[in-house]
Amino acid sequence: MNAHTPLFEVRDLRVAFGRNGVFSEAVRGVSLHVDHGEVLGIVGESGSGKSVGMLAALGLQPEGAKVTGSVRFKGQELIGLPRRSLRELRGSRIAMIFQDPLSSLNPVMTVGDQIAEAVRLHNPDFSRKAALDRARDLLALVTIPQPDRRLRQYPHEFSGGMRQRVMIAMAVANDPDLLIADEPTTALDVTVQAQIMDVLADLQSRLKLGLILITHDLGVLAGHADRVAVVYAGQVVEQAVVDDLFARPGHPYTRGLIASIPDMTRESERLFSIDGTPPALGRLPPGCAFNPRCHMAQDICRREAPPASLESGHIVSCHFAFTGLESVA
């Protein structure tokens, strides 16, 4: 591993689901990378393939999904890796947390046992007692009050925000290099969302985590991500450093997402939202996948898939990348 090897690199990842022998791709050739200690935001509407893509990268795709492409972690190829070796990475070097903290904890196990399990799976020589001690420290790390008492409680005795803290504690139990957070705040109240993001951001910088932060909400990424990948219908349509993305959004979809960020300072009656809905699985329009919803679409957009253009590290896949930027501000 040399200095140029990214921590985590995905190349041309494809995930297809079959129905009656016909396979349709939910993830259609995604490429992205995360460096040590870097925060990559992935943003896109529901159904764009964010979860399926990241799960597939760790070998956790749903039954029957076909996964191709390359996923490298510290230079090691994960696609096709034996299950056993993947298991050793999961939860120790690469951790993942999910959207719904209400259902992502086992209801019949105490919170302490669940965290201790994560510790002991990768440190078999730890005693139960030592693992529980570690679990208590982890609860304190994510600022849960009275960790000693909380350890012995069951998930239903925790609020949504507290459960997500538990999930975070569990994820960092073995000091991972990469954390994939799949919409960690979507299911929570607005006030709690900010707290959870603070806990995550704090841990990320303290533990020097590479972090992939998946979200619907580009606004969340403004303050927390280093770079952002915008996903539409299973493809990355734009990728840039966060400030650059906000300053010069090159794709009309990205501009739509920026326009739909709720603005706390303005008393807007109605939130902007992009017209239409994303294409269903296996129902892609010809040409650019976004064209039916794009106000800039021309004939070429309905005919040809747009090429990716690269401009000083800012990648955009659009026939009319960066056009009409002035009118956006």
Add this chain to the structure above:
Amino acid sequence: MTRYILRRLIAMPFLVLGIVTLAFLLTTVTKGDPLTAIVSDRQMNNPEVVAAAKAKWGLDRSLPERYAIYVGNLFQGDMGTSFITRRPVAQDVLHRLPATMELVIAAMIVGATIGISLGVLAAYFHNTAIDHASRLFALFGSSVPVFWLGLALLYVFSVQWGVLPGPGRLDARAVAPPTVTGFMTIDTLLAGEFRLFLDAVWHLILPAFVLGWAVAGTISRLVRANMLEILSREFILTARAKGAGEFRVVVGHALRNTMVPTLTVIGYSFAYLLTGAVLTETIFSWPGMGSYAVDAARGLDFPAIIGVTIVGGVVFLLTNLLTDIAYVVANPRVRLG
């Protein structure tokens, strides 16, 4: 929790009284005349003998009187005397209860073990040959009558192949150990007779399997359905993302979540097993309450019939209570007040 159990225990005597009353009333609506069991056919025409028998067994008194006397005696642990064995019913029943319990518990263990294993496998490998085979197994167990199954298996395994022993609790030549608990497996161990213990277990296998098959089928279907649902939950993904292996995911996380409904079904299957034991005991010459009950019913031995009903009822109530306690213990979200 303790309060809940106390409340249930306090309710017990009233429920038992209900069972006694019902059992008592049921014997009065049967057509048979118990006198035929007491008095020989030849003596039936002799009014003096009949009257004496009636007086001796209390059959000359009115129903409410008999009921009051019976309940009064029951309080002192007296269930009357069997018409047939001429021994106290309480003694007869207590003597035979352990054999039935041993059979029923063995059947429960067999049924739960096979049922849970099959259910887990069927869910994990759903829509494969394993799943279909387990469905057939369950269907077979619930549709084939116990007596047919018992005779068929006895014929194949014992008579034809000779791999499993025939009826009875021990080899016919074996000398039974002194009765301590009445459980042959335990008594042989207490006597330090390990060979006899193995023989007892050996004799248990076939009847326990015959009796437990239907329960295994029911449990396997329930476990399969629950497992399928649980395996699609997000915390299963969490467990895999932690690096847990499949065995741990399936048994440690998923199965553990299905234990509450499974325990309940296992507990309630007790009633089925108790009734099923009647036929199984008859087929396997098992000296338990079931075969006693069959003899009592054939002979219109009313005290014995009522005694068996009461003891069976009490056992049933106790297992239901145990089931409910297990339910609470296994489910952290339930707090009974």
